[in-house]
Amino acid sequence: MRFTWDAGKANFNLQKHGVSFQEATTAFRDPLSVTGYDPDHSTDENRFVTFGVSNQGRLLVVSHTEEDNVIRLISCRLATKSREENL
Structure with a gap:
């Protein structure tokens, strides 16, 4: 997996x-991570959201696109309590 x-x-x-994109890349290695299509933000390109635990043990929400097996990170943040409870 390559990232940009x-x-x-x-x-x-x-x-x-308070989350680096370097840390965000580690959420994709979480075997229990969940990725879904983000229709609300996919007007110009197909965007996805991945929920995964980073190597720092933090549950992250990572917005990204993917093309030719390269994942381009758009944003990442800590998951809120309400998002954690809905997973």
Whole structure:
């Protein structure tokens, strides 16, 4: 699995949500991770949301696209309690 992202967006995400894109990549290795299509944000491209536990033990919500087996990260944040309860 290969990952890519915009460096500026990664820095902004770290400042805003306290989660690095490097950590976000580890959520995809969670054997219990769940990925779903995100129709609300798929107007220009197909976007997906993955819920997975990172190597830091934090449940993350990762927004991304995928093309030619490359995952482009868009944003990531900690899952809220209500999202955790709905999983």
